Amino acid sequence: MKQLLILSGKGGTGKTTIASSFISLLKQGETPACFADCDVDVPNLHLIFSDGETCLSQSTCFNRRAVIDQSFCTHCGVCEEHCRSGAMKNGVVNPYLCEGCGVCELVCPVNRDGHKAVQLAEINTGDYTVSDTDFGIFSTAQLKSGAGATGKTINAVKQNLASFCGESQVAVIDGSPGIGCPIISSIAGVDLVLLVVEPSLSSMSDLERILKTVRQLKVPAVACINRADISPELSQQIQLYCQEHELPILEEIPFDPLVIRAVNHSRPVVDYDNSPAAQHIRSLFEKTLQHLQQL
Amino acid sequence: MKIAVLSGKGGTGKTFVSVNLAYIQDHAAYVDCDVEVPNGHLFLPMDRASFEPVDVMIPSVQTDRCNGCRACVDFCAFHALGYAGGQVIVFDNLCHNCGGCRLLCPQKAIIEHPYNIGSIRTGNFEHVHVVSGSLNPGQMQGSAIIRRMIAQTRPFPNQILDCSPGNSCHVVQGILEADMCILVTEPTVFGANDMRICIELLKLYNKPFGIVINKSLDTRNYIKTFCREQHIKVLAEIPLQPELAVLNANGQLAAKQPEYRRIFQKMLKNAHSLVAPQNL
Incomplete structure (x- = not known):
């Protein structure tokens, strides 16, 4: 082809x-x-x-984005200091600026049962479709x-x-x-x-x-x-x-x-x-x- | 007021809307945030523009320190690091310059060095302060250029931020900085569809916004009906006119002519009326 x-x-x-x-x-x-x-x-x-469209396949687009667990985030500001995309502000992630690099998770000093207060998660960002038209x-x-x-x-x-x-x-x-x-x-x-x-x-x-x-x-x-x-x-x-x-x-x-x-x-x-x-x-x-x- | 277009x-x-809106104001800054294909400078050519290269920091690996643990390769979300022939290889143009590999390396084998991705030109066209960012062809990521331009122009109270099409992070950077947004559309099925996608984005940010209908063909178009139903203000309508198309194709400012200047003055006045004075 x-x-x-x-x-x-x-x-x-x-x-x-x-x-x-x-x-x-x-x-x-x-x-x-x-x-x-x-x-x-x-x-x-x-x-x-x-x-005349019939759907042949549909799947979800996933992208990695930072997510903060507010239940144990101490708002120390270390992630904001290291984020070069400007996606962290006052303990809140802007998912539209976050590039999913993982630096925030890397530097986060708060750890509870092996989980950081900020972690990357796979976020559903839309759908892929293939159809027969x-x-x-x-x-x-x-x-x-x-x-x-x-x-x-x-x-x-x-x-x-x-x-x-x-x-x-x-x-x-x-x-x-x-x-x-x-x-x-x-x-x-x-x-x-x-x-x-x-x-x-x-x-x-x-x-x-x-x-x-x-x-x-x-x-x-x-x-x-x-x-x-x-x-x-x-x-x-x-x-x-x-x-x-x-x-x-x-x-x-x-x-x-x-x-x-x-x-x-x-x-x-x-x-x-x-x-x-x-x-x-x-x-x-x-x-x-x-x-x-x-x- | 800062307006993102x-x-x-x-x-x-x-x-077309951005350069003319900047031109009809006494002291406005025009910021071209469409760094992949910037065109505002064709309409607002600068006298003696200052040129500033924009570099980002990318990694290089000191081979004498690297023990081949590959932690950096595994960490890199953008596949900008590889491991072959007993050493780490950096794919410069895939790097998103997050700095994670340097922070992570247990051997402190990674240092960063500047890497040029584009430039910013700053100057004046008549009374307009012009800032124009440009990404080098072949580079992936222009966000750092937009961030720098926005930070540098922040002291200017009146700004027009000319954004890129689509609704990527580049556009979001403009929206976040603006007091209000102008959505330019055309009365076609494609124009209306893409406008609706953009409106969803604007609603997430709770920014006041209005619509400009460009290349308007008749008085009864469905964009107007849609705006009326959704209670969205139409700030101005610009007719589809061969004369305007020719002016624009040749990089001329329509607002230099009184009959078109009036359209942009009305647009600016309507844009101001959407923003409560206490928010400025």
């Missing part, structure tokens, strides 16, 4: 629009698609692909508010996909914005990254950062320019930048109001025959598949 |  990951650095450039269209186009092909949503902080693919096998996670995406959650979503994908030849993975931990975990092990850029100074600046990240991990990348006609000048600059950095631009997709309508009807835009964007996304799909197969 | 979904216009 070849894995395609869609990233952008900047948010809102059209990752999910392109991912959902690819998934729909794969369904029309010979082999069923399988796909995953690695934007586990704020996942959106499930809003489009829940039709009309479009193929779908792996995602729904985290509890503030749980935060971690490398561990992303790896689990990808592993779940791999263990259920069966005969599928191509996996489409929707990524999250940024360049840090969740993105690095999503890149690990994929065959090709498709970068979605839009003609704005912000998106161009972020392209530079995401490309550096992808290149450090030695994964091949291709790009497309979304809403290219909004600023032909900036699109031209993106073309030049990509030429210099040997990043192939497979397609320029025009701005199309139908994209917003498609999102609001929870449908992939390629379902709309008269959409100009859809035509270009179809062509992008063909070229991306060719790239993927040559790898 | 959040969104859940990316690309709804956090930076």
